[in-house]
Each structure stands twice: as C-alpha cells, then as structure tokens.
Amino acid sequence: MDFVCAHAGRPATAITRRDMARALLAVPSGVALVALPDLRRAMMSAGNPLSLAFWDSAKATLSSIESGVATVGDVQRWIESTGTEPILMTPSYFVWPEEDERGPVAAEMFARLVAYLEERVEAGEIDPDALAAGDRDARGAYEDLQERWLGTPLPDGRVPGFAVSDEQDEELFAAWDEEEAFALSELRRIVAGLPKQPELPAAELEAAAVRLRELLALPGYPANVLRACAGFEERPIPDDDRELWLTVVAGVAGPVSDLSENGGVLEEFADLDGELSMEDAALANLCAIQHADWLAGVAALARLGPGVLASPERMARFIAESEDIDIDDQDDDDLDATEGLFFSVVSLWGYLGIVDEDEVLTPLGWWGLPKALERAWSAPAD
Structure with a gap:
C-alpha cells in the first residue's frame, strides 16, 4: 500500500x-x-x-x-x-x-x-x-x-x-530543422573535399531548361508533380535558366507543395482500398526519403562523377553502403523499400537531364545535384 x-x-x-x-x-x-x-x-x-x-x-x-x-x-x-x-x-x-x-x-x-x-x-x-x-x-x-x-x-x-x-508540430519542425542543418553542413564538407569541382555545362543546362519549360506547360504527369515540387502553382516560373532548373531539382529533394489541381488527394489517401495515382505515389515517395538518404546518394554520385549508373537499385546500394551516414545493416526488404522510393526520383531526374535514357549520371547532373540539394536544405535567407 x-x-x-x-x-x-x-x-x-x-x-x-x-x-x-x-x-x-x-x-x-x-x-x-x-x-x-x-x-x-x-x-x-x-x-x-x-x-x-x-x-x-x-x-x-x-x-x-x-x-x-x-x-x-x-x-x-x-x-x-x-x-x-x-x-x-x-x-x-x-x-x-x-x-x-x-x-x-x-x-x-x-x-x-x-x-x-x-x-x-x-x-x-x-x-x-x-x-x-x-x-x-x-x-x-x-x-x-x-x-x-x-x-x-x-x-x-x-x-x-x-x-x-501545436506543441507536437513545433517539436517535429525543430527536429527536422536540426537534421536538415546537419545534412547541409555534411554536404558542403563532402563537396568541398572533392578532388575536382564540377564545372557548369552551359550547353546542357540551356537545352535542359528549354525542354523543362515545354514540359511544365503540359497537363498531367510529370509536369504537375514538377510544378508542385518547385512551388510553381503559387509563384511564376523564373526567366533565368539556371534558376529555373535548380529550383525544380531542389523541389524534387524537398517538395514545396502538393497537387493543387487534384481536389481529391486527401480522399484518395484516406481510401485504404484504393490505388494512388502516379502523381500522388511520386510525391509520397519523394516526401518519404530522409535527409540521410539524400545525402548518402548524392555524395556517392558527386564522388564518382559523370558516367556512373544512378538507377534506383544502384542508389539504394549507395545509401546502404555509405560511410557518410550512420545506418544499420539492411536486409533485402530495406533495399527494396529504398529502391522503390528512388524509382520516382530517377524517373523525374530523367526529365531534367540529370540522368540519360540509360539512367547514367550526366555532367549536368554531376554539377547540379549538390547545388540543388544545398538549395533545398538552405533557409530562404541563405
């Protein structure tokens, strides 16, 4: 008692x-x-x-x-x-x-x-x-x-x-900001330590920007997902090619908004027996990727340079074997899950000229991925 x-x-x-x-x-x-x-x-x-x-x-x-x-x-x-x-x-x-x-x-x-x-x-x-x-x-x-x-x-x-x-949201945002700040500092450290710094492939960027502008004007996937990722539903598309391309690539790593043109998104997610559309599935996958996974994957590509295979399966391997992040031993299910998330990423990278038709990293992707990731993780004032 x-x-x-x-x-x-x-x-x-x-x-x-x-x-x-x-x-x-x-x-x-x-x-x-x-x-x-x-x-x-x-x-x-x-x-x-x-x-x-x-x-x-x-x-x-x-x-x-x-x-x-x-x-x-x-x-x-x-x-x-x-x-x-x-x-x-x-x-x-x-x-x-x-x-x-x-x-x-x-x-x-x-x-x-x-x-x-x-x-x-x-x-x-x-x-x-x-x-x-x-x-x-x-x-x-x-x-x-x-x-x-x-x-x-x-x-x-x-x-x-x-x-x-509200208190839980504040705690979640604070933890997210702390994780993002750490990932950003690690990314900058890794990029600064590269034996050779990537140079801007101007012709490739110009060609990619032309294709991107044409793509963003179209309805449906992938244009609607890229517009949502970049936040172009709420603001105008930049005139500068470099600004446009980096904004969209950064949005893939950190989507700015959801699909405003799809009024039934919440209902679709609530329907556990229904299937997600390609757009909703892509955004869900992008939002599910952790800072550490982005850091490990992009760091591996930055070190290996153009010509390296960047398929979803290879990205999952890069992350599982990375020494840049702390990660437990992964089994086949973990690798399959990561591969599934990066299926949407690599698909969108193809439209942006980051990888070619064989899912091989291009010079544009080598130059731009670290810069776009840095932009996605930086505060607006930065």
Whole structure:
C-alpha cells in the first residue's frame, strides 16, 4: 500500500482506480497478482474499497499479462476502463503522445483531463464499473466526454487538443530543422573535399531548361508533380535558366507543395482500398526519403562523377553502403523499400537531364545535384 500511495502521490483514501491500475502495472505481473488480496483489504480498511468489478478486472488483466496472452491494446483498454485515464486515440484520431515523449503543454493538458475525469466520476457522470464490463454505451459516452473537453476552450482561451497538436508540430519542425542543418553542413564538407569541382555545362543546362519549360506547360504527369515540387502553382516560373532548373531539382529533394489541381488527394489517401495515382505515389515517395538518404546518394554520385549508373537499385546500394551516414545493416526488404522510393526520383531526374535514357549520371547532373540539394536544405535567407 505504501508503494501504491507513493506511486500515485496520494493517500490511500484518495487513491483512484487509475492510480491502482498504474501502480499494479509498474511491477512484475506476478508480484502484482500476489499483492492483490492484501491491497484490496488495505483499501477497505482505508474506507476506499473501489469496487468488485475493478478488482475482478485487475485480476483478469494481470493474469493475461502473466500468461503472455494480453496485448498492449488489452492493457491500454483496461487502464482506460478505470474512468479517469484519457483515451490514447479518440474517435476523431487525436492521439496523446507517449508519457515519456510529452512536452510541457501535453503533460499539463493530460493532467487537466485526468482531474476533469475524476470530477465527472465523483459526480456520477462516468460509470467505471460499466466501462470495466465492456458496456458499449458507457464507452461511447466516455469517448464523447473527452472529445468535447479536447475541443472546448479553457479559461485562458487555449483549446486543449489544438494546444497539444501545436506543441507536437513545433517539436517535429525543430527536429527536422536540426537534421536538415546537419545534412547541409555534411554536404558542403563532402563537396568541398572533392578532388575536382564540377564545372557548369552551359550547353546542357540551356537545352535542359528549354525542354523543362515545354514540359511544365503540359497537363498531367510529370509536369504537375514538377510544378508542385518547385512551388510553381503559387509563384511564376523564373526567366533565368539556371534558376529555373535548380529550383525544380531542389523541389524534387524537398517538395514545396502538393497537387493543387487534384481536389481529391486527401480522399484518395484516406481510401485504404484504393490505388494512388502516379502523381500522388511520386510525391509520397519523394516526401518519404530522409535527409540521410539524400545525402548518402548524392555524395556517392558527386564522388564518382559523370558516367556512373544512378538507377534506383544502384542508389539504394549507395545509401546502404555509405560511410557518410550512420545506418544499420539492411536486409533485402530495406533495399527494396529504398529502391522503390528512388524509382520516382530517377524517373523525374530523367526529365531534367540529370540522368540519360540509360539512367547514367550526366555532367549536368554531376554539377547540379549538390547545388540543388544545398538549395533545398538552405533557409530562404541563405
């Protein structure tokens, strides 16, 4: 009982079902099972007996854990059935961060919701015993109650659900910026160390720019993907050939926008049984490639120079064998996945003159890929 009180930070008279459940899960399931009878008697002596339904559910859940048949979802559902544990993922797909990953705002809002739910249990608006019994109506009401709370402004004006999401976005963007800055510094180091610096193939660039301007004026793939990558749906196409070409190549490494002309993109992604269009699949692949993979692949091409094969399979090999990035040993599935992502990349590179019809790196690609990647990873002020 002393452990439960210390774990919850409350006296025995104030221990909730959630407090007890979390304390029981904080020790080996066998230890918790042995302790159940004594804990139940101690809670009765403290005048806070909880309920028979709770103790039965605790025994059933701990026994399932001990026998190895309980899933993570089973355990999560049991904690939520205590009546004061926020639902990990609500019906509207709001997801609480894991406990050790919550920022100050998420931790605050989670604690506020726990306190709110405790008030509702005390007021009789939540029936933990019905939740423990798996009552669907009780579960639905429990979910609705939390959905409303997450969308209702607090006295200070903050909306809990939005506040948590905004904090997660800020953390994600900060981590992304840090990773991008490191990749940029490594790229510059690698390019500066090349034994021979690539020279601008002016004639190739001019010819590629002419083809690109003609291509961008066309409907459908690949023009719509290249326009989205470069952000040309929102701004005019540059008159300068070099600026145009580098902007589009940089966009392939860091797409600026999505396909604005396709109003059903979100619906297509939400349809798990449907197939993505070529455009959506290409953009999804581009966005899925990590900074480290771009760095490893382009660094290998920069070192080897024009004439090297830059096929999707070869790019996957370059990345897997790179000494420029930290990477675990990859199996065939990992290589296939990377190859699949770079299938879209190499296909677009072909339209830009980075690789020829045999997927071999051209002098234009050797000169421009590092510059375009540097542009994609640089802040606008740079």
